[in-house]
Amino acid sequence: MRQFVRHEPVLRAYARTLLPDWNVVDDALQEASVTMWEKRSDLESASGFLPWAKVVVRFKCLSAIAAARRSRPLLTDEMLQQLADEADALQLEELASIRSAHSKCLGKFNAAHQELILAPYSESGRVQQLAGQCGKSAHALYKLLGRLRDKLADCMRGLLQVEGL
Amino acid sequence: MEPQSLIHRYLIGTATEDDVQKLEILLLKHPELRREFVTAVATDTGLRDIALERAVNSATNARFPRTNRFRTWSMVGVVAATVLLFLVLRTAIQPIENVAMLVSSENASWESVLPTVPGSQLTPGILRLKSGIATLRFPTGAEMILEAPVHLELISAMRCRLLDGVALVEVPEAAIGFVVETPSGYAVDYGTRFAVRVDSTRGDSVFELIEGEIGVHHSATGEEIRLKEPHKEVTVSTESMHIRTEEDSAFVPSANTELVRIGTAGRSTSVLPNNKRHKFIDSEVLSVRKTENGKWDYRSFFEFDLTDVELKDVLSARLRLNLVPSRRGLVSRLSLINRFGVYGLTNPEKADWSVDATWEDSPSPEDGVLLGTFEIERSAQRGSFGIANDQLLEFLKNNSGKPVTLTLVRLTTQIEGKGPVLAHMFASDSHPEAVGPLLELTVKQSTER
Numbered sequence: 343m344r345q346f347v348r349h350e351p352v353l354r355a356y357a358r359t360l361l362p363d364w365n366v367v368d369d370a371l372q373e374a375s376v377t378m379w380e381k382r383s384d385l386e387s388a389s390g391f392l393p394w395a396k397v398v399v400r401f402k403c404l405s406a407i408a409a410a411r412r413s414r415p416l417l418t419d420e421m422l423q424q425l426a427d428e429a430d431a432l433q434l435e436e437l438a439s440i441r442s443a444h445s446k447c448l449g450k451f452n453a454a455h456q457e458l459i460l461a462p463y464s465e466s467g468r469v470q471q472l473a474g475q476c477g478k479s480a481h482a483l484y485k486l487l488g489r490l491r492d493k494l495a496d497c498m499r500g501l502l503q504v505e506g507l
Numbered sequence: 508m509e510p511q512s513l514i515h516r517y518l519i520g521t522a523t524e525d526d527v528q529k530l531e532i533l534l535l536k537h538p539e540l541r542r543e544f545v546t547a548v549a550t551d552t553g554l555r556d557i558a559l560e561r562a563v564n565s566a567t568n569a570r571f572p573r574t575n576r577f578r579t580w581s582m583v584g585v586v587a588a589t590v591l592l593f594l595v596l597r598t599a600i601q602p603i604e605n606v607a608m609l610v611s612s613e614n615a616s617w618e619s620v621l622p623t624v625p626g627s628q629l630t631p632g633i634l635r636l637k638s639g640i641a642t643l644r645f646p647t648g649a650e651m652i653l654e655a656p657v658h659l660e661l662i663s664a665m666r667c668r669l670l671d672g673v674a675l676v677e678v679p680e681a682a683i684g685f686v687v688e689t690p691s692g693y694a695v696d697y698g699t700r701f702a703v704r705v706d707s708t709r710g711d712s713v714f715e716l717i718e719g720e721i722g723v724h725h726s727a728t729g730e731e732i733r734l735k736e737p738h739k740e741v742t743v744s745t746e747s748m749h750i751r752t753e754e755d756s757a758f759v760p761s762a763n764t765e766l767v768r769i770g771t772a773g774r775s776t777s778v779l780p781n782n783k784r785h786k787f788i789d790s791e792v793l794s795v796r797k798t799e800n801g802k803w804d805y806r807s808f809f810e811f812d813l814t815d816v817e818l819k820d821v822l823s824a825r826l827r828l829n830l831v832p833s834r835r836g837l838v839s840r841l842s843l844i845n846r847f848g849v850y851g852l853t854n855p856e857k858a859d860w861s862v863d864a865t866w867e868d869s870p871s872p873e874d875g876v877l878l879g880t881f882e883i884e885r886s887a888q889r890g891s892f893g894i895a896n897d898q899l900l901e902f903l904k905n906n907s908g909k910p911v912t913l914t915l916v917r918l919t920t921q922i923e924g925k926g927p928v929l930a931h932m933f934a935s936d937s938h939p940e941a942v943g944p945l946l947e948l949t950v951k952q953s954t955e956r
Binding site: 347348351354355358359362363364414415416417418421424425428429431435436437438440441442444445446448449453456459460462463464484487488491492494495498502 | 509511512515516517519520521522523524526527530531534535541542544545546547548549550551552553554555556557558559561663665683684695722724728729730731733
């Protein structure tokens with residue numbers, strides 16, 4: 343299970359590719375970890391863990407997609423499968439450097455902008471709340487958030503290219 | 508709309524049906540955009556980690572108002588549940604997960620539920636190194652040299668938390684990503700050697716790069732500083748984080764502040780109610796004891812001469828007392844934790860005490876004000892103890908330009924049992940090994956060097 347703890351970030355990013363929101367991702371991963379435990383005897387070696395775990399996670403995600411589709415528009419199953427294949431190539435090291443790149447990039451924003459960038463992950467309705475606090479419409483704030491995320495992405499691209507990823 | 512913006516909107520859940528259709532077509536046409544999508548997801552994952560980290564931090568520190576308690580706690584709950592799940596699974600499958608090995612110890616003494624014999628495999632848990640030096644090796648090859656006193660929590664093979672003390676960390680390439688947390692921040696190692704010092708009383712930590720590269724993160728703001736130049740340091744406190752140059756390093760004497768140490772110059776002594784000094788008072792130590800009936804109590808007092816000390820620029824003050832092994836009484840009659848009180852003498856009639864004063868004539872707690880307390884576990888035989896707070900600083904400032912007397916007493920008594928309870932002993936100026944009472948003043952330098 344040390345393998346699971348070790349690869350958990352990769353599996354989470356993998357699940358996130360397929361699923362629209364974090365609550366669904368968390369549920370799917372939790373179910374996947376239980377399945378993995380039950381079927382741990384199938385696993386022959388530690389090196390085979392990640393591919394095997396991804397299959398389990400993919401299976402759990404696909405079964406969650408149908409329900410998720412009802413709450414918001416999603417890409418087609420075929421496209422999600424393709425994206426999952428793309429995400430398959432994502433390695434732990436890559437994730438670590440992406441993570442360090444964005445915490446570096448995040449540091450370039452002022453505190454208010456940082457808060458806005460993180461708002462969609464903190465509390466539901468946090469963006470609306472921030473909008474209320476600064477007297478702007480939520481729509482305007484989402485637009486600003488979009489621009490900030492673009493800037494963040496630019497900064498990250500710059501950094502990751504330097505690192506040759 | 509830019510394809511990137513479409514991806515962002517999709518991921519944060521604001522994309523419309525129309526947006527999603529457009530995105531689908533773009534992704535179908537451009538394989539490089541699919542790659543971009545995966546990177547965006549990774550970013551999303553990372554941002555969420557940071558948001559969770561901050562939520563947990565603010566929930567623990569309760570420093571930020573929480574408007575939506577339920578959501579924050581539910582996130583804490585998710586994290587806790589996940590951690591718990593891992594723990595349950597881990598224990599079920601692999602009863603003991605070793606996260607590090609104790610490689611060597613030099614004169615090390617420990618207080619720990621983990622094994623402390625060299626060669627022992629260590630599971631997650633708390634280690635307290637009371638004296639000496641110890642080296643830990645993690646399975647990934649990372650090594651950590653601990654210099655006592657150290658309080659360390661082993662979390663996993665790639666993560667530990669230094670709660671107090673000094674450690675030197677050496678990380679080979681295989682262990683890149685090794686994380687050392689401190690109460691105010693954490694460092695991610697990118698193949699390197701670095702030193703970290705945590706001062707739990709001041710609540711800050713200092714990371715010094717010796718070789719290679721580390722990223723130092725501030726828990727409260729998520730800010731990161733990358734250190735690539737040897738001997739650069741980052742100080743992380745709960746509020747802020749900043750780079751320090753070699754001159755004002757915590758590992759070498761500071762340039763902007765100066766540490767002034769004042770000793771007692773032999774002006775220290777102990778007293779006991781029967782006043783039989785020749786028999787029961789040892790001039791090498793300052794004894795303190797409190798008993799049920801008070802008959803065999805000891806208290807000590809000592810003087811620091813502030814006549815020539817400019818206290819205006821003093822930023823902080825610390826009283827340092829060095830505990831030495833006691834020769835009187837039994838440890839087993841002490842409670843597990845023993846509390847001591849330091850009083851500042853305010854009664855002018857007692858100020859002129861002599862080193863062979865009687866119990867009645869000497870300064871007592873009633874002649875002064877309580878400046879602070881500190882605690883010593885009964886198992887401790889050595890170590891540096893004392894107080895460092897604003898009351899002490901204020902007391903010194905109010906008494907500048909003259910000698911000040913501090914009185915030391917034990918506030919806790921004894922537990923049931925046979926035999927006399929231990930008298931705690933601190934080194935006096937005449938102790939052959941340990942240093943006597945010291946007043947340490949951090950003074951702001953008025954002129955640039």
